[in-house]
Amino acid sequence: AGTGRPLLVVEHLTVEFGAVKALTDVSLVVEEGTILGLIGPNGAGKSTFVDAIGGFLPQHTGTAVLDGEPLAGLPPHRRARAGLRRTFQQDRVPPSMSVGAYLRFVTGGRADPAAISDALTFFGCPDAYTPLSVVDVGTRRLVEVAANLASRPKLLLLDEPAAGLSHDEHLAFADRLRRAPEHFGTTILIIEHDLDLVRSVCSQITVLNFGEILASGDRASVLNDPKVVSAYMGE
Ligand code: ADP
Ligand code: MG
Incomplete structure (x- = not known):
């Protein structure tokens, strides 16, 4: 449940x-504790949005403020230190690393071994000794999500993390993701094609x-918005 505070x-x-x-004049508030x-x-500009907020596109106009801290001019690693993480x-x-080495690399020492194994367990990932070279692509996406949550960032931006997952893995991922804000104390923005998810x-x-922005707001109002319905029916 959201706290009512604007996080981003x-x-x-x-x-x-x-x-x-x-992207043209996009304004958006992400409420702390929610999943947006x-x-x-x-081609709508979804990945571009995550790139810009993550600090990967220095050339843009407009502002982004995370938990009161302006992000303008900060490179990606400084944004990570400020509590903002993203996946690609x-x-x-x-593939050359083990699962555990990859999590230690991504967290940069900001998650202890217990937090790392907790994140792996939470997402049902293979254990830390497993070489990433033997892990299938869908599971590698989950390992990437776990790695970016292990340091308990304020905000995590996920760019199509469920791509490559089987139907059953999709359902399990949805269950885990729904519980992630409370478990990790992290607010989540997810780009996703599957409307069921x-x-x-x-x-x-x-x-x-x-x-x-065609529509923005709570789930029911957006999914019932006639503009959204007609865009998704391809009219
Ligand atoms: P989405 O993630 O919603 O599919 P993108 O953000 O990847 O969309 O792309 C939005 C638009 O910007 C598209 O027209 C795409 O071709 C263009 N675009 C994205 N990245 C670049 C880039 N580095 N150089 C030129 N055009 C780009
Ligand atoms: Mg994209």
């Missing part, structure tokens, strides 16, 4: 790649379309 406040975010306007689903068609749409987990874990939903 984004105002007037605009990102251009040459002639392509990937960021949805929309391919593409698999970036290095979004419906089952997200209390808030924001819909991006052609780089602009």
Whole structure:
């Protein structure tokens, strides 16, 4: 359940790649303790939003404030230290490491061994000694999520973490994710295509379309919004 406090406040975010306007004047508040689903068609600007907030796109206009701290000008590692973490749409987990070495690498010493094994157990990941080279791609996504939650960040941005999971793994992931804000003390923004997963874990939903917010608010109001319904019916 949300605390009512605004954790992330984004105002007037605009990102251009040459002639392509990937995001236009996007303003969004993420409430502490909630899971917000960021949805929309391919190319809508969802990954660009996570890149910009994560500090991976220094060239943009607009502001982002995390828990009262302005993020402008901070590189990704400083944002991580401020309590902001993100995962990537593409698999970036290095196959040469063991699961445990990868979690120690990602947490940079900010999670003790107990916190690391707790995060792995929470997401049903293979044990710390397992080489990542023998772990399938769906499970590697879960290991990436566990690694980024182990240090208990204030905010975690997930870019399609469930891609590559089987139907049963999807259901298990949804169950775990729903409990993650309370377990880790982390607020979550998740980009996800599967509306069933979004419906089952997200209390808030924001819909991006052609780089602009089409609808934003609580789950029921957004999913019943005629603009959203017609966009998803392909009209
Ligand atoms: P989504 O994640 O919603 O599928 P993206 O944020 O990846 O969408 O992309 C939004 C738009 O910005 C698309 O038109 C995409 O082609 C463009 N885009 C994204 N990254 C770059 C980049 N590095 N250079 C040029 N165009 C980009
Ligand atoms: Mg994307």
